Amino acid sequence: VDAVQEPEWLDPEERGLWFAFAWILVRLPAALDTQMQRAEKIGHFDYLVMSALSMAPQRRLRLSDLGELIGSSLSRLSNVIGKLEKRGWVRRESDLADGRYTLGILTEQGFAKVTQAAPSHVAEVRRLVLDPLTREQRLALRDASLAMLRAIDPGAADAGRAVSSVGL
Amino acid sequence: VDAVQEPEWLDPEERGLWFAFAWILVRLPAALDTQMQRAEKIGHFDYLVMSALSMAPQRRLRLSDLGELIGSSLSRLSNVIGKLEKRGWVRRESDLADGRYTLGILTEQGFAKVTQAAPSHVAEVRRLVLDPLTREQRLALRDASLAMLRAIDPGAADAGRAVSSVGL
DNA sequence: TAAGATTGACGCCTCAATCTTG
DNA sequence: CAAGATTGAGGCGTCAATCTTA
Numbered sequence: 001v002d003a004v005q006e007p008e009w010l011d012p013e014e015r016g017l018w019f020a021f022a023w024i025l026v027r028l029p030a031a032l033d034t035q036m037q038r039a040e041k042i043g044h045f046d047y048l049v050m051s052a053l054s055m056a057p058q059r060r061l062r063l064s065d066l067g068e069l070i071g072s073s074l075s076r077l078s079n080v081i082g083k084l085e086k087r088g089w090v091r092r093e094s095d096l097a098d099g100r101y102t103l104g105i106l107t108e109q110g111f112a113k114v115t116q117a118a119p120s121h122v123a124e125v126r127r128l129v130l131d132p133l134t135r136e137q138r139l140a141l142r143d144a145s146l147a148m149l150r151a152i153d154p155g156a157a158d159a160g161r162a163v164s165s166v167g168l
Numbered sequence: 169v170d171a172v173q174e175p176e177w178l179d180p181e182e183r184g185l186w187f188a189f190a191w192i193l194v195r196l197p198a199a200l201d202t203q204m205q206r207a208e209k210i211g212h213f214d215y216l217v218m219s220a221l222s223m224a225p226q227r228r229l230r231l232s233d234l235g236e237l238i239g240s241s242l243s244r245l246s247n248v249i250g251k252l253e254k255r256g257w258v259r260r261e262s263d264l265a266d267g268r269y270t271l272g273i274l275t276e277q278g279f280a281k282v283t284q285a286a287p288s289h290v291a292e293v294r295r296l297v298l299d300p301l302t303r304e305q306r307l308a309l310r311d312a313s314l315a316m317l318r319a320i321d322p323g324a325a326d327a328g329r330a331v332s333s334v335g336l
Numbered sequence: 337t338a339a340g341a342t343t344g345a346c347g348c349c350t351c352a353a354t355c356t357t358g
Numbered sequence: 359c360a361a362g363a364t365t366g367a368g369g370c371g372t373c374a375a376t377c378t379t380a
Contacts, residue, residue: 009290014298017306020313021297025197026239027320043370064340071194076371078342100340100379119176129189130182132315138185140308145188147300152195211348232362244349246364268357268362 028128035124040117045072047117049080050089053106054114060105062095089113196296203292208285213240215285217248218257221274222282228273230263257281 010018033044040047048070053059061069067077081104084090089110095101106114133141178186201212208215216238221227229237235245249272252258257278263269274282301309 009286010293010298014306017310017313018293018297020310020317023239024313024316024320025193028316029193031320045370062340071191073372074341075343075373079370082342098340098380100338102341122177125178125186128319129186129316130178132319133312137308137312137315138181140305141312142185142188144301144305144309145185145192147305148192148196148297149188151296151300152192152199213348230362241350242363243351243365247348250364262357266358266362268360270363 031128032121032124036117036121039120042113042117044121046080046084047114047121049077049084049104050106050110050114051118053090053104054111058105059111060093060103062101063104064101066104084110199296200289200292204285204289207288210281210285214248214252215282215289217245217252217272218274218278218282219286221258221272222279226273227279228261228271230269231272232269234272252278 029044036042036044036047049066049072052066052069053061063074063077063081066072067074072080081090081092085092089107091105091107093103093105095103130138197212204210204212204215217234217240220234220237221229231242231245231249234240235242240248249258249260253260257275259273259275261271261273263271298306
């Protein structure tokens with residue numbers, strides 16, 4: 001245990017936090033994704049894309065805006081949109097206002113799918129995140145998240161707020 | 169945890185937490201991985217593997233134990249060990265006590281690499297997680313993490329403790 | 337020229353099938 | 359057989375290069 005003893009190492013209290021939290025960072029996303037895949041036959045990220053579209057006016061968004069909103073690269077998004085197109089849940093359309101943009105548009109079937117899958121997702125978020133925490137812990141976790149977010153990317157605070165208008 | 173009658177959607181307070189936290193779940197691991205890749209030319213997961221080995225007696229571990237310790241599948245681990253072998257940081261050896269096991273053994277160069285990379289990693293954890301939080305927030309985040317961990321996998325509480333002896 | 341979008345190459349992860357050892 | 363480990367196929371993400379539109 002004394003193999004790596006840097007002057008800059010973490011003290012026991014810091015380690016207690018970091019190890020517990022690091023496990024969450026690994027396990028929680030995996031758990032959410034597995035649940036969505038099993039229960040609804042759709043990946044968590046795909047669901048996020050469709051969820052964002054479902055909340056947007058006209059259920060449509062420019063791909064670049066959508067990417068920014070959910071924190072995805074354009075190339076990843078392009079592939080996912082292609083996949084969702086094949087499933088009949090999303091279609092593409094060139095933006096009439098400016099041909100450089102491509103609109104991602106949720107189809108009726110896509111909207112139906114999101115509507116069907118949402119309760120399952122919400123239930124899982126409740127089960128794994130909300131329910132296990134006390135009200136104080138929930139508030140602290142929110143504040144801690146915002147504080148870390150500022151450290152990670154000072155410009156992302158706005159994006160975070162944008163997402164919250166979407167309904168992850 | 170079978171909730172009897174949960175609302176289908178989140179109320180504003182719950183959403184405030186979930187959106188902020190979900191953003192962390194996406195950004196923080198990516199930020200840590202990018203930093204390790206840039207600064208030390210090694211992925212976060214690879215570092216974790218070598219770090220675990222560096223703490224073990226004789227700097228060696230059975231692959232199955234190592235996988236359990238850091239929460240990795242055997243196939244993923246096998247590939248990573250192969251990669252680290254090519255870099256000269258790890259070598260394999262059959263377990264003399266039971267030939268079914270394979271030992272992953274950290275080489276001198278591998279140990280040197282971990283030792284060199286550790287301060288950089290710790291500094292980043294401090295910068296993104298520890299420093300932005302108050303002491304109260306750190307304690308709350310730890311407790312919240314443990315509570316969520318129990319909900320995700322009741323048996324993982326022990327694993328979490330095991331990792332904390334390793335020095336993620 | 338710049339920004340949005342797309343594509344292909346490459347690497348990584350998961351799953352299932354397989355090999356090995358006891 | 360059972361457990362540990364390895365391998366190959368398939369899906370996915372990133373990066374860089376390219377195409378398109380303004």
